[in-house]
Amino acid sequence: MTDIVDRLAKQPPPAAPAMSAALEGELAHLEKVTPRRPLRQLATLVGISLVYGAGLLAALTMRKDMNELPMGWIVGAALAWLFGFAVPSYLALVPRPGTMAPRWPLAAASAIIASIAFVILGLLVHPSGRSSLHYGWEHFGRGHTCLEIGLAAAFVPVVVGALFLRGALPVGSRWIAAALGAGGGCLGGLVLHLHCRVADGLHIGLIHGGVVLVAALLSAALVPRATDRPLR
Amino acid sequence: MQRYQDGDAGAFRELYALIAPRLLGYLLKMARSRALADDLLQQTFLKVHRARGAYVRGADPLPWIYSIAHRTFIDEARKTQRAIVKVGGDDDVPEVAAGLTGESADRIDEPRVDPEEAKAALDALAQLPEQQREAVVLTKLEGKSVAEAAEIAGTTVGAMKVRAHRGYEALRKILGASAAPAAKKAAAGFIAASLLVGLGLAAVLAAIALAAGGRITRRLPEPVPSGCVNGGAA
Numbered sequence: 001m002t003d004i005v006d007r008l009a010k011q012p013p014p015a016a017p018a019m020s021a022a023l024e025g026e027l028a029h030l031e032k033v034t035p036r037r038p039l040r041q042l043a044t045l046v047g048i049s050l051v052y053g054a055g056l057l058a059a060l061t062m063r064k065d066m067n068e069l070p071m072g073w074i075v076g077a078a079l080a081w082l083f084g085f086a087v088p089s090y091l092a093l094v095p096r097p098g099t100m101a102p103r104w105p106l107a108a109a110s111a112i113i114a115s116i117a118f119v120i121l122g123l124l125v126h127p128s129g130r131s132s133l134h135y136g137w138e139h140f141g142r143g144h145t146c147l148e149i150g151l152a153a154a155f156v157p158v159v160v161g162a163l164f165l166r167g168a169l170p171v172g173s174r175w176i177a178a179a180l181g182a183g184g185g186c187l188g189g190l191v192l193h194l195h196c197r198v199a200d201g202l203h204i205g206l207i208h209g210g211v212v213l214v215a216a217l218l219s220a221a222l223v224p225r226a227t228d229r230p231l232r
Numbered sequence: 233m234q235r236y237q238d239g240d241a242g243a244f245r246e247l248y249a250l251i252a253p254r255l256l257g258y259l260l261k262m263a264r265s266r267a268l269a270d271d272l273l274q275q276t277f278l279k280v281h282r283a284r285g286a287y288v289r290g291a292d293p294l295p296w297i298y299s300i301a302h303r304t305f306i307d308e309a310r311k312t313q314r315a316i317v318k319v320g321g322d323d324d325v326p327e328v329a330a331g332l333t334g335e336s337a338d339r340i341d342e343p344r345v346d347p348e349e350a351k352a353a354l355d356a357l358a359q360l361p362e363q364q365r366e367a368v369v370l371t372k373l374e375g376k377s378v379a380e381a382a383e384i385a386g387t388t389v390g391a392m393k394v395r396a397h398r399g400y401e402a403l404r405k406i407l408g409a410s411a412a413p414a415a416k417k418a419a420a421g422f423i424a425a426s427l428l429v430g431l432g433l434a435a436v437l438a439a440i441a442l443a444a445g446g447r448i449t450r451r452l453p454e455p456v457p458s459g460c461v462n463g464g465a466a
Contacts, residue, residue, distance in 0.1 A: 004353045004407070009373045014260065016252035019245075020274040026281050032239035033285040100288050100296040101383045167283030170299035171386025 038094040041164045045089055049157040049184070053191050056153055063197040068129025077193055080121070084114045084186030084212070085157070088179035092161060102165075104172030107179035114182045115213040118189055122205030132199035143207040146192050150211030151218070153191045154184030158215070162223045173224040181219025185212035233293050237284055248277060251294065254374075255301050261369045262305050264358055272308060276301040298376075298384040302366070309362070356406040364399030371396045 019027075066074065091107040128134070135142055161180040169176055188211045196208070235243035252273060259269040259276075279300050287293060357365055363385075370381035371392070382392035 004349050005372050005403070008350060008353055009375060013253035013257040016248070016256045016273065017270050019248060019277070023274060023278055023281065026278070027241045027244060030239050030241045030244070033237050035234075035237050035289045036286050038288060095288065095291070098291055099383070100286075100291040100293065101299070104386065105388055166286070167279075168286035170279075170296065170303040171384070 042093045045160045052156045053187050060195045065129040065131035065197045073127050081186050081190035085183045088183035092176045092179040102172050102176050104175040108175035111178040111182035111216045118212050119205050119209035122209040123201045126201045126204045128199030132197050134200040135203050143203045146207045150188030153188035154215040157184040158219050162226045165227045169227050173227050174220050177223035178216045178220035181216040182212050185215030233287050272304050276304045295383050360399050363395050367395035368399040
């Protein structure tokens with residue numbers, strides 16, 4: 001059995017047919033294209049997203065209990081959200097050096113970890129001040145506004161990432177999309193962290209943290225339709 | 233790829249001449265139909281052409297192009313429900329076997345594969361589940377490493393190892409099962425032939441022995457009468 005497989009493997013490849021008329025037609029008016037530069041794309045995505053997030057925050061106003069909360073928690077949580085935004089975005093956009101294959105296993109891991117970690121952290125760590133609000137279970141549903149704001153913040157990085165990755169993901173596009181969504185969701189979490197003064201664990205964990213999960217799921221469901229579509 | 237991205241159509245032709253035969257071999261083993269493989273090859277290169285802007289300079293384009301071919305095959309298979317082309321009619325088989333064993337002018341020193349053997353192996357390959365078949369084709373027939381095959385198929389290295397191992401084991405079983413009746417028939421034929429030869433030999437030996445026995449009998453000296461041993465001397 002090994003013999004026949006080995007001999008088959010050593011056979012020369014068959015002669016390929018001539019290029020199709022469609023391909024020849026495409027080549028007839030071949031134009032120069034700009035190659036993909038992943039790090040530059042990442043910098044662009046992060047820059048546009050942060051400017052958009054800042055604009056959104058300026059439109060929504062900063063949280064009123066900011067001065068009453070521990071500065072260490074404010075800064076630490078903001079950095080964690082930023083980290084959650086940058087790492088999945090990096091893994092989604094930048095392949096290993098010398099390759100073009102997306103790092104989808106790592107991107108998938110980052111999306112899953114971010115989706116779970118921010119929910120748990122929000123449930124466990126949620127300091128509050130005198131001006132903070134507490135919805136609890138009774139008014140939990142009122143938190144849907146935060147979900148909408150978070151998803152609106154996630155929209156731009158996901159769309160920008162999808163545009164950059166069009167045609168570049170023959171495989172693993174769903175996990176890459178999930179990572180883009182999780183990254184965008186973390187940007188949404190950052191905006192909410194600086195805007196929303198609801199300080200109960202359920203709201204922060206399930207709504208602010210949930211933005212990451214929902215954005216990742218929505219992105220995984222929708223983005224591959226754009227990235228997998230033929231470019232013309 | 234860089235010259236091609238810069239708008240050099242000749243560079244694309246070079247790329248096509250270099251990669252298309254290998255890609256066609258892979259697609260033939262997956263699709264089991266020359267016409268379908270040719271079509272998939274053209275679709276793959278059209279996608280490569282349209283996505284050429286996604287190429288990262290300095291990267292090896294081959295796994296990326298194989299991935300596009302893999303994806304094109306999967307999409308086509310799902311669309312037409314022909315992932316595994318059942319070899320019911322014999323029309324496809326010689327075509328594929330001939331395609332796989334066809335030789336180019338510069339590689340005529342390669343070992344030949346008996347078309348019957350190739351057909352049996354490809355039939356067995358076609359019986360494997362799609363993922364196992366692809367793992368076997370990529371790792372055993374296309375000579376890719378497990379990591380490269382995983383990258384092409386969009387799976388993890390561990391999963392590719394498992395698929396390749398299971399696929400190879402399944403292939404061994406299928407080929408072993410198909411070889412068993414033939415082996416039994418061959419063994420029976422060998423025994424029958426041995427018996428015939430043995431009987432023939434025995435007959436010849438017996439004839440020789442009989443003939444030789446006659447001559448020996450004739451050559452025996454006349455018996456000397458007893459009691460006359462010393463008679464002359466006396």
